[in-house]
Amino acid sequence: xxxxxxxxxxxxxxxxxxxxxxxxxxxxxxxxxxxxxxxxxxxxxxxxxxxxxxxxxxxxxxxxxxxxxxxxxxxxxxxxxxxxxxxxxxxxxxxxxxxxxxxxxxxxxxxxxxxxxxxxxxxxxxxxxxxxxxxxxxxxxxxxxxxxxxxxxxxxxxxxxxxxxxxxxxxxxxxxxxxxxxxxxxxxxxxxxxxxxxxxxxxxxxxxxxxxxxxxxxxxxxxxxxxxxxxxxxxxxxxxxxxxxxxxxxxxxxxxxxxxxxx
Amino acid sequence: xxxxxxxxxxxxxxxxxxxxxxxxxxxxxxxxxxxxxxxxxxxxxxxxxxxxxxxxxxxxxxxxxxxxxxxxxxxxxxxxxxxxxxxxxxxxxxxxxxxxxxxxxxxxxxxxxxxxxxxxxxxxxxxxxxxxxxxxxxxxxxxxxxxxxxxxxxxxxxxxxxxxxxxxxxxxxxxxxxxxxxxxxxxxxxxxxxxxxxxxxxxxxxxxxxxxxxxxxxxxxxxxxxxxxxxxxxxxxxxxxxxxxxxxxxxxxxxxxxxxxxxxxxxxxxxxxxxxxxxxxxxxxxxxxxxxxxxxxxxxxxxxxxxxxxxxxxxxxxxxxxxxxxxxxxxxxxxxxxxxxxxxxxxxxxxxxxxxxxxxxxxxxxxxxxxxxxxxxxx
Numbered sequence: 212x213x214x215x216x217x218x219x220x221x222x223x224x225x226x227x228x229x230x231x232x233x234x235x236x237x238x239x240x241x242x243x244x245x246x247x248x249x250x251x252x253x254x255x256x257x258x259x260x261x262x263x264x265x266x267x268x269x270x271x272x273x274x275x276x277x278x279x280x281x282x283x284x285x286x287x288x289x290x291x292x293x294x295x296x297x298x299x300x301x302x303x304x305x306x307x308x309x310x311x312x313x314x315x316x317x318x319x320x321x322x323x324x325x326x327x328x329x330x331x332x333x334x335x336x337x338x339x340x341x342x343x344x345x346x347x348x349x350x351x352x353x354x355x356x357x358x359x360x361x362x363x364x365x366x367x368x369x370x371x372x373x374x375x376x377x378x379x380x381x382x383x384x385x386x387x388x389x390x391x392x393x394x395x396x397x398x399x400x401x402x403x404x405x406x407x408x409x410x411x412x413x414x415x416x417x418x419x420x421x422x423x424x425x426x427x428x429x430x431x432x433x434x435x436x437x438x439x440x441x442x443x444x445x446x447x448x449x450x451x452x453x454x455x456x457x458x459x460x461x462x463x464x465x466x467x468x469x470x471x472x473x474x
Numbered sequence: 475x476x477x478x479x480x481x482x483x484x485x486x487x488x489x490x491x492x493x494x495x496x497x498x499x500x501x502x503x504x505x506x507x508x509x510x511x512x513x514x515x516x517x518x519x520x521x522x523x524x525x526x527x528x529x530x531x532x533x534x535x536x537x538x539x540x541x542x543x544x545x546x547x548x549x550x551x552x553x554x555x556x557x558x559x560x561x562x563x564x565x566x567x568x569x570x571x572x573x574x575x576x577x578x579x580x581x582x583x584x585x586x587x588x589x590x591x592x593x594x595x596x597x598x599x600x601x602x603x604x605x606x607x608x609x610x611x612x613x614x615x616x617x618x619x620x621x622x623x624x625x626x627x628x629x630x631x632x633x634x635x636x637x638x639x640x641x642x643x644x645x646x647x648x649x650x651x652x653x654x655x656x657x658x659x660x661x662x663x664x665x666x667x668x669x670x671x672x673x674x675x676x677x678x679x680x681x682x683x684x685x686x687x688x689x690x691x692x693x694x695x696x697x698x699x700x701x702x703x704x705x706x707x708x709x710x711x712x713x714x715x716x717x718x719x720x721x722x723x724x725x726x727x728x729x730x731x732x733x734x735x736x737x738x739x740x741x742x743x744x745x746x747x748x749x750x751x752x753x754x755x756x757x758x759x760x761x762x763x764x765x766x767x768x769x770x771x772x773x774x775x776x777x778x779x780x781x782x783x784x785x786x787x788x789x790x791x792x793x794x795x796x797x798x799x800x801x802x803x804x805x806x807x808x809x810x811x812x813x814x815x816x817x818x819x820x821x822x823x824x825x826x827x828x829x830x831x832x833x834x835x836x837x838x839x840x841x842x843x844x845x846x847x848x849x850x851x852x853x
Binding site: 262265266269271272292295296298299300302304306307308310312313314315319323324326327328332371383415 | 475478481482484485759760762763764766767770773846851
């Protein structure tokens, strides 16, 4: 039974790539609970299974065995179409290399999840600009990714992850391509805007400079979570709650009430 | 998401215009070469198509096509007339003669002798004069290209004279006869007059032109004529096809045009196909991100197909525009008159372009469909 307020619940989750002699055990029995309103970091050396775990949690990869519940759904029980819809509605992604579409402006990139959900173009772009403004990027809304600095691109990526009001945001090394100062600024923004009582954030990182932003840090090695520590010094949760209230007041009252094109 | 697809497409201007240019160039080349091929291959049947009154052509049984004939006996005309189902039958002479202009320039001409009484086989498209002027002594109608050869720069007016076989030929009219394969001038005269222009031949009867009675098909009556007379009878379409096939089988024209068309097809397939494939592969990372975000495979396929259709449609439209402009200019030149861009060619090339861009996009789509969205977490 998964408790209320649980974003991610996993018991003995494994992931094996390949067969026979070429088998690789990427995850070896992951037990993890992530609650809504928390920012959890997955840390560990390269090859420890962080990214694989993130992919399994987001339904981009299937678990080989074990029990996994994400936002009350069991990804293994969903059809491919249901899984895509689940991701589209409930998950926000921030990638290491930003993965912004070079042909689209910052505001257009931010609007992509809404467009994918069938929101009309003008509405989606307006919402994108609005969100960029709350992230201090209003003046760069019409810039192409190639015209933005790394920090600016990551802020655009963050806005893209937030625009459709997902319940779970996953970030893959969000600061690794940034210098320390910019990375810290991005994390401040992320913890202030992304963390809310009804949303969880998972960050995969190597970057020890940002550990202070975490509520929990799961240390991984060789496909296992070797330790899970609570970061009691972190004020990010409270900061996040305060900022989330401010963001909500700026955002649409109901982000899912957009007119759709039926796409 | 269509907006996203289109912006992704046009973002890389070099590739976008490269794709469009490749398809436009291939479309133009295909349209150009196929249309010229069809136009040229239609020319051997020009004199057949220009005869609109008769449906059946009767000839020597060994006749292969319209430009090489072995004369029939005069009595064959009456034999054809006697066949049940033949409403009427008239003689037609078709041969080559030499005409000389007033300034001494001469050319081989195609001489057509039409039935004196009915004028069946006389040109229907007249630029000057009337076919009934053929009733005058020594009268002949010459086509526009022939007139301009013998009388360059002069207005298209009747009244000029030529010489054939030391006899005066009075030009009483100028026709818009279809261009013949050899680009010889085309002269129409009365059947009885043709004898004087070409010299004494024992038999002049190249063809018998016949019309079936109402309600009977040219094919059925043709078969009756063959059965009764032992001659060969073809309807106009069959006879035109005979001429087309003869040149197809006995000249290097199809090979020549075929090579160009093949090159255009290969260039038109490989270049845009490869460029489009590379374009999609370069965007694989972004498609992966879209898949992770929750864009369905079907939506991504439709985005890629939209990109392909836009490129194909634009390239095709430009190519057809270029081809139309080309033929609208060349149709006014005597050597290339009558060669046009048939709608069937345009439709055929549309299918080819659709196939090419469809194939290219399917090759690209395959890579996107098998793309594991988790790739977006691999840096």
